[in-house]
Every structure is written in structure tokens, then in C-alpha cells.
Amino acid sequence: xxxxxxxxxxxxxxxxxxxxxxxxxxxxxxxxxxxxxxxxxxxxxxxxxxxxxxxxxxxxxxxxxxxxxxxxxxxxxxxxxxxxxxxxxxxxxxxxxxxxxxxxxxxxxxxxxxxxxxxxxxxxxxxxxxxxxxxxxxxxxxxxxxxxxxxxxxxxxxxxxxxxxxxxxxxxxxxxxxxxxxxxxxxxxxxxxxxxxxxxxxxxxxxxxxxxxxxxxxxxxxxxxxxxxxxxxxxxxxxxxxxxxxxxxxxxxxxxxxxxxxxxxxxxxxxxxxxxxxxxxxxxxxxxxxxxxxxxxxxxxxxxxxxxxxxxxxxxxxxxx
Numbered sequence: 403x404x405x406x407x408x409x410x411x412x413x414x415x416x417x418x419x420x421x422x423x424x425x426x427x428x429x430x431x432x433x434x435x436x437x438x439x440x441x442x443x444x445x446x447x448x449x450x451x452x453x454x455x456x457x458x459x460x461x462x463x464x465x466x467x468x469x470x471x472x473x474x475x476x477x478x479x480x481x482x483x484x485x486x487x488x489x490x491x492x493x494x495x496x497x498x499x500x501x502x503x504x505x506x507x508x509x510x511x512x513x514x515x516x517x518x519x520x521x522x523x524x525x526x527x528x529x530x531x532x533x534x535x536x537x538x539x540x541x542x543x544x545x546x547x548x549x550x551x552x553x554x555x556x557x558x559x560x561x562x563x564x565x566x567x568x569x570x571x572x573x574x575x576x577x578x579x580x581x582x583x584x585x586x587x588x589x590x591x592x593x594x595x596x597x598x599x600x601x602x603x604x605x606x607x608x609x610x611x612x613x614x615x616x617x618x619x620x621x622x623x624x625x626x627x628x629x630x631x632x633x634x635x636x637x638x639x640x641x642x643x644x645x646x647x648x649x650x651x652x653x654x655x656x657x658x659x660x661x662x663x664x665x666x667x668x669x670x671x672x673x674x675x676x677x678x679x680x681x682x683x684x685x686x687x688x689x690x691x692x693x694x695x696x697x698x699x700x701x702x703x704x705x706x707x708x709x710x711x712x713x714x715x716x717x718x719x720x721x722x723x
Contacts, residue, residue, distance in 0.1 A: 409475030411437025454497030575720030582720030610683035626708035654693025
């Protein structure tokens with residue numbers, strides 16, 4: 403039995419592949435528009451192609467005995483989704499429908515979906531649980547929620563099981579130092595700070611210092627990418643073992659870290675001082691977004707193994723090299 407990882411050349415996908423190949427046969431499908439072939443573990447088979455290409459999917463499902471699909475192949479830039487919504491609905495929804503159709507056709511019954519806490523929009527609670535109302539405020543979040551709803555509908559009428567995993571900010575790099583976080587353009591806080599400390603950016607911009615938080619800057623939820631990878635694998639094994647089916651889980655650290663905490667920890671680990679430009683708040687930025695992972699902890703035993711120092715230390719080692 404093999405596992406198909408769609409988007410396995412991307413950041414979270416490649417880390418999941420690196421964990422999976424220790425136990426499973428893995429096939430990676432990626433068109434490399436945002437992923438990098440060199441991030442794919444050599445023990446995995448690689449197929450270059452589009453998620454929405456039915457002929458490629460037919461070939462994969464015919465050639466390999468696929469037991470489950472892990473789906474990371476999505477466009478994920480919030481700003482871009484607002485400017486170009488059709489791109490997001492075409493890829494995140496349209497191409498995923500082709501994948502799901504081919505899974506049903508070929509009798510592949512298990513699906514692990516990399517979703518997002520952006521499905522919650524701007525919640526009216528400091529601690530987001532799976533019972534918090536979903537209310538996405540951009541096409542990216544809406545495209546992910548659409549797939550979540552489609553999965554529930556499929557499970558009602560087909561022999562089909564799924565797990566949806568919602569999370570905010572993946573961070574850090576693999577402990578081997580072989581793979582890490584790389585985006586073009588880079589939009590994530592930790593790599594931006596580290597790039598600045600390495601002399602690749604002139605300064606860091608911090609938007610807002612008067613939020614109702616402990617130090618006045620925004621608080622966000624960060625999880626080490628390997629913790630996320632292991633949650634995906636636990637979800638698959640829970641389904642395969644008959645323990646769970648058709649579940650939605652948040653993956654959060656339960657506390658969150660402020661922008662100032664991130665910058666200070668980056669400075670401590672790197673031994674370098676940052677040049678910080680404090681600017682006005684951005685419209686729509688909530689003070690704190692933190693997710694509870696109590697549900698997946700209780701049902702599957704998942705808990706984050708890496709703290710902020712671990713996250714940034716691993717990222718610094720990756721970016722420095």
C-alpha cells in the first residue's frame with residue numbers, strides 16, 4: 403500500500419514526505435510552481451504534473467496501490483487570493499474536485515486534507531476550537547472551507563473517509579537540516595526576520611504596537627512543521643486503524659507568540675540585532691489568533707513536541723546554510 407502526497411515538493415508537504423518514507427511507500431505529485439524538487443526525499447517516487455490532470459491521476463491510481471491521499475497542493479497567499487480569486491477557486495476547489503472524483507472512481511477511500519484556520523475568519527474568541535463558527539473573510543479561506551464541506555457530502559454517499567486539519571503558521575525546519583521553509587515571495591514572519599538578520603533584508607516592519615496583548619504586538623499561533631507532519635500521519639493511521647473517521651481537528655500550540663517574542667528569540671539565537679520599523683496597524687488584523695488542539699490530543703494523542711526556541715533554532719540552521 404502506498405500514500406499519494408499532492409504538493410509534496412512544498413514546505414509542509416516535503417516535511418511530511420520525509421516522515422512518511424521511514425514507514426510507507428510514497429508517491430509525490432507536484433507541478434513545482436511553488437515547490438522545489440530538491441526538497442523531495444529521494445526515497446519517494448516523484449511525478450511532475452497538475453493536480454487537476456485526470457490522465458496523470460488515472461496513471462498514478464492504476465500503477466500504484468494507493469491507500470490514502472494527503473493533500474497539500476493549494477495556493478495559500480491571502481492577499482493574492484483577494485486580487486485573483488479565480489486562481490484560488492480554480493486550483494484549490496476545481497483541481498481538488500478532479501482529484502476527489504478520481505479517488506472515488508479508483509476506490510481510494512482515505513483523504514487527509516491540509517486546511518487552514520483561515521476558515522474561521524476573525525473569530526470573537528481568544529481561543530479557537532473546532533466548535534468556533536467558520537466565517538472566512540477571503541477567497542483563500544473560503545476555498546478551503548468549500549472543500550471541507552464537499553468532503554462531508556462525499557462521506558455521506560460513498561465509502562470514503564477524511565480528516566481535516568486546520569492550523570495557522572507552520573514554522574521551522576527539519577532536524578536533519580536538509581529541508582526547510584522557502585517561499586517566493588516570502589511572506590512569513592520567522593523567515594523574514596531571519597533573512598534580515600542574515601543581511602538579506604534592510605529591516606523588519608512591525609504593524610501595530612498597541613494591541614490588547616501583553617507587549618502590544620499581535621499574537622499568533624506557530625507550530626513546528628514536523629509537528630504538523632506527524633499530525634497528518636497520526637490522522638491517517640487513526641483512520642486506517644478504524645479509530646477515527648470524518649474528523650476535523652485544530653493544530654495549535656494553545657498559547658501563541660507575539661511578534662516581539664518572535665523577533666527577540668530570533669535575535670537571541672542568531673546573536674544579531676534587528677533593525678525594526680514600527681508602523682501603524684493594518685486593517686483587519688486581530689490582536690490574537692490562537693487555536694486549541696485539545697480535541698486531537700484527546701483522540702489521537704498529538705501534542706506539539708517543539709517550542710518556540712526549537713522552531714527558530716531549526717529555522718536559523720536551515721537559513722544560515
